[in-house]
Amino acid sequence: MDLEARLHGAAPSEHPEALRLWLRLLTCTQLIEKQVRSHLRAQFDTTLPRFDLMAQLERAPDGMKMKELSRRMMVTSGNITGITDQLVVEGLVERLDVEGDRRAYLVRLTPQGREQFNTMARQHEQWIVEAFASLGERDIATLYRLLGKVKEHTQNNSLETAE
Secondary structure (H helix, E strand, O other): OOHHHHHOOOOOOOOHHHHHHHHHHHHHHHHHHHHHHHHHHHHHOOOHHHHHHHHHHHOOOOOEEHHHHHHHHOOOHHHHHHHHHHHHHOOOEEEEEEOOEEEEEEEEEOHHHHHHHHHHHHHHHHHHHHHOOOOOHHHHHHHHHHHHHHHHHHHHHHHHHHO
């Protein structure tokens, strides 16, 4: 039973439609992520965090400091270090010294890592397309636009509360 079904009979609310929508979004996200994780494991013997780290490095061909990777992926530097260590052993990423900072390393994809990531990224795109296959182009455009409004509203509210 998914989260949406488990919480369906929860306490009454003044705004049941908004709560139902939230649960539907969360459930869809979890289901798609579960499929992607499963496909990555089955087809590439890798994990979503490894894929995500490689995706960040693919966008930075000259490499990225570990601290920046940690910030972008919103995980601890310890998590980044563990994943990076594995990828270095496999020859998919390399660590480079940062001139003038003996404590920092620059991490970047190796040619082999870039090739492997590009293969995974093409397949990942197909999995995402398949996840939304029940929607037409107009449905996808409308959903994207509506979720953009939610994103903007939420970002604006979080800025207001931070001030």
